[in-house]
Amino acid sequence: MQNRKVVLYISMSLDGFIATKDDDLSWLSVVEKEGLDYGYANMMERCDTYIVGSRTYTVVLGLTGGDFPQANMFDCYVITQKEIPSTNGITFYNGDLKTLIQSLRSKNGKDIYCDGGSQIVKLLMDDNLIDEYIISVIPIFLGEGIRLFKGSSLQTSLKLLNSEKFETGLVQLHYERIINQ
């Protein structure tokens, strides 16, 4: 088994939402500033594989007008319940998520970037499959929307690796999961 880590790298509002009810992400613009990539280049450096849920994938396609830029940077897996042929470097995966992670970890490679959404995060967390959490807290209350953490029966201890604040008001929290002995 290789030591390829699964890293959740995602933004949430202070009240814990990753998107509004209608999948709007325009509120993220409050932290957009030239020269600030909030560690994205580092994610591209450390990861070679990208996992995302089909709903988030569809939102990205809507924003870009059909392009999926991550496909040029990573080996991409879109988790879906449908059967869709793989295309342009994107694998549409409708199998068991744990099996996929185990399969990826059995091969040599860099770390695995998980971009959400909340359904994928829940499935991964319920099986203790996320090793690191890099969460960018955006200075806004959305009030309602899609919660990053939908809830789980598991309690998980974390170790803070770093916390960094930016001039835009974004605070990035970086934790690793503590493996229960």
Add this chain to the structure above:
Amino acid sequence: MQNRKVVLYISMSLDGFIATKDDDLSWLSVVEKEGLDYGYANMMERCDTYIVGSRTYTVVLGLTGGDFPQANMFDCYVITQKEIPSTNGITFYNGDLKTLIQSLRSKNGKDIYCDGGSQIVKLLMDDNLIDEYIISVIPIFLGEGIRLFKGSSLQTSLKLLNSEKFETGLVQLHYERIINQ
């Protein structure tokens, strides 16, 4: 109108809970360390008034064996739906929360410390009555419990005033509400 600010000063797990389902707070012990008060002394200095919901009040009484230490430090208001005579420096208030805040702000005094719980936070947020948020993020996923932010129809912009990380893994986020023009 005096410029007395309402300050929410509270801890939450990274997944946004302030207590487990059965009001357990023992998970907060992971950040207890001698010499670290996470700004509590500063809250005692800047505030002279304390507001808390009746459920949180009851939890504190259970932890202390019937004592309510805040009553020795602040002018205390316990928000309740019952009619309870005031006692030992604690006012049991069953009126409208907005009226209470307006009444406090009309008098001279220091800032107002809100200690939760989530029902009081929601009522205050729905009327834009919280001026500052000091949130200590505890390095743990509780998975389930009582959410700090129950949801609201309001979207609120925040300004990050500070973010501080501690050796225990606690990160304290400090925001002020941006007043819409």
